[in-house]
Amino acid sequence: MYRSIADDQGRKAERDPRAATGRGLRLRMLGVIVGIAAAFAVVSARLVVLAVRDSGDLVIAKADPVATSFARPDMVDRNGRLVATDVALRSLYADPSVVLSRDELVEKVSSVIPDIDGGGLRRALAEPDRRFVWVKRGLTPSVAQRVHDLGVPGLDFKKELRRAYPLGLLAGHVVGGVNADNRGTAGLERFIDRAVGVEGVHGATYTSSAPVTLALDIGVEHTVEDELALAMRSYGAKAAAGIVMDIDSGEVLAAASLPGADPGSPADDSDQERLDRVAGGTYELGSVMKLVTLGMVLEGGTRALDSIVDVREPLMAGSRRIEDEHAAGRPLTVAEVFTHSSNVGAAMLALEAGPERQKAFLESVGLWSPIATEQGPVKAPSVPDRLGRAEEITLAYGHGIAVAPLQFAAAAASLLNGGTRVTPTYLKQAPGTARAGPRVVSEETSRALAQLMRLNVETGTGKRADVPGYEVGGKTGTAEIAIDGRYAEKSVISSFVAAFPMSAPRYLVMVSLFEPKGTAETRGEVLASTNAAPTAGRVIARIAPQLGVMPKASAVAGLE
Amino acid sequence: MRLDVVAALFMTIASAFVLYGLSYDTRLVEERVHAREELAARLRSDIAVLKAERAHLARPERIETLARAQGMRPATDRQLAQDTAPAGIITGSNPSQ
Numbered sequence: 001m002y003r004s005i006a007d008d009q010g011r012k013a014e015r016d017p018r019a020a021t022g023r024g025l026r027l028r029m030l031g032v033i034v035g036i037a038a039a040f041a042v043v044s045a046r047l048v049v050l051a052v053r054d055s056g057d058l059v060i061a062k063a064d065p066v067a068t069s070f071a072r073p074d075m076v077d078r079n080g081r082l083v084a085t086d087v088a089l090r091s092l093y094a095d096p097s098v099v100l101s102r103d104e105l106v107e108k109v110s111s112v113i114p115d116i117d118g119g120g121l122r123r124a125l126a127e128p129d130r131r132f133v134w135v136k137r138g139l140t141p142s143v144a145q146r147v148h149d150l151g152v153p154g155l156d157f158k159k160e161l162r163r164a165y166p167l168g169l170l171a172g173h174v175v176g177g178v179n180a181d182n183r184g185t186a187g188l189e190r191f192i193d194r195a196v197g198v199e200g201v202h203g204a205t206y207t208s209s210a211p212v213t214l215a216l217d218i219g220v221e222h223t224v225e226d227e228l229a230l231a232m233r234s235y236g237a238k239a240a241a242g243i244v245m246d247i248d249s250g251e252v253l254a255a256a257s258l259p260g261a262d263p264g265s266p267a268d269d270s271d272q273e274r275l276d277r278v279a280g281g282t283y284e285l286g287s288v289m290k291l292v293t294l295g296m297v298l299e300g301g302t303r304a305l306d307s308i309v310d311v312r313e314p315l316m317a318g319s320r321r322i323e324d325e326h327a328a329g330r331p332l333t334v335a336e337v338f339t340h341s342s343n344v345g346a347a348m349l350a351l352e353a354g355p356e357r358q359k360a361f362l363e364s365v366g367l368w369s370p371i372a373t374e375q376g377p378v379k380a381p382s383v384p385d386r387l388g389r390a391e392e393i394t395l396a397y398g399h400g401i402a403v404a405p406l407q408f409a410a411a412a413a414s415l416l417n418g419g420t421r422v423t424p425t426y427l428k429q430a431p432g433t434a435r436a437g438p439r440v441v442s443e444e445t446s447r448a449l450a451q452l453m454r455l456n457v458e459t460g461t462g463k464r465a466d467v468p469g470y471e472v473g474g475k476t477g478t479a480e481i482a483i484d485g486r487y488a489e490k491s492v493i494s495s496f497v498a499a500f501p502m503s504a505p506r507y508l509v510m511v512s513l514f515e516p517k518g519t520a521e522t523r524g525e526v527l528a529s530t531n532a533a534p535t536a537g538r539v540i541a542r543i544a545p546q547l548g549v550m551p552k553a554s555a556v557a558g559l560e
Numbered sequence: 561m562r563l564d565v566v567a568a569l570f571m572t573i574a575s576a577f578v579l580y581g582l583s584y585d586t587r588l589v590e591e592r593v594h595a596r597e598e599l600a601a602r603l604r605s606d607i608a609v610l611k612a613e614r615a616h617l618a619r620p621e622r623i624e625t626l627a628r629a630q631g632m633r634p635a636t637d638r639q640l641a642q643d644t645a646p647a648g649i650i651t652g653s654n655p656s657q
Contacts, residue, residue, distance in 0.1 A: 222620035
């Protein structure tokens, strides 16, 4: 059949030369098509062989993951000063298929990097199908050079982004930390992951995201930490906490808890010594709570500052006898209940208000329910299940309710800023931003509380917190610590909550010293008036100029 | 061979040369871009390290020590002059001269 057609075409070609050329072209095309088909057939056959062959011979190498680390935005303080940034560092890895001797590798690398897990590294290198094993991530350039100089086969470097904290331990609890992949694990670093966003990157590719601007002022933060450290040494305190807050916006300018935490090596959560005492612990804060009690009383309108409270007789709260440590021996005015820090007076005023109003007021200033900041949830307050007479009495002077210092500072700011509730924030707010929450007290009550605070520093228990020119106002609180269900007299938390300048309060300062000892300077006392108050005063004297608060020329005798 | 076939052949060869030239130039430009990108990445890395170093050197703890060594300290109300004070005290000039 074909032959006959070919013969036929041959005959035609003899007759027509064009037909002969067309036949040759078709033959060449046929050849090309056959060639391509053959190539595809070979590829297909190879694929079939690979598919049906025993998979035991196939090796899937465990290569490095696609995104080895995360690029994070910088963290800067409210004045643009760097708090945390990414830097590219070399990370060391090994390719087991190239390693000649695992023991030699581990031994030599350990001589330069002593803290590597030799046993774990040996096991990882022994895995037959492994092509990538991290040895140590985030090496400094000098260590990387020393490892390179070892000349061990199978070792190589990969550049990765690592988080750097140039300020060291400063604001460590607030800043938080990251893990080996540069992901936030605590504090504001975790907030950045959650709310701002980080970019998974392969290698050392910096993010183009704008920096996260914190409310913190690192100058103020340093001052607070410096003074708290001095106070811990001077008064033998086990720990200390300090807060500086913008009274209107709730911006936290400083939040210090000593002993501090290193963001570069985040502390174990179970490390109680390095607990964040600003937001991570709740404490009975003692008489600083009288600020809240007086706010409730004045806002209720049933009492004026000059009305009389007879505090001569002690009160009974269940089986407990409540009396004033330094009793005046005479009836006190409402203002004197505050400046003399009378437990009996505060308790009587709370009893007059009644449990419903007391609970409602504590709720309105934000001391009854949990709160949260960008750093995470603040430790929930411990409040009584029901408000009986004993609870009403003890709550009035700051026992029976345990709150985190940050939560109390926010409540105090709400009472002193004109009377609107503020929520603490670690992020800088636009200038003039009024983050006014619901009204908690009238402006008149707020002014009266500010006057009381100032009066307490001028004539009451807060005298040692005074700083000439800055109109400091404040309230002391010395709370005995409950140990095994009993209050220990000499084991106390002494606190001072202050604000300045009291003619128009702008900043709130809170200082708490945990278990201070009596010293010669304090004449053996552990009262807040002798340790926390002067500490707060020293803090204010140093931070006020940094914050641009001009001192009132109250006692200018000439220029220095 | 017909003229149009010769012209097409010539055009094909010419195009091949042009394409090769373009490809070569493109690879050259790509190489330059890559070099620039590497330089930019290196500079970005250097800037990040320098920023961190600057922040470390300018940390408040260090600046405070240096400032105190220079005799500086926080301002107090005694460093302010009242507006009723004589002009000479405020400006530091001597009115008698």
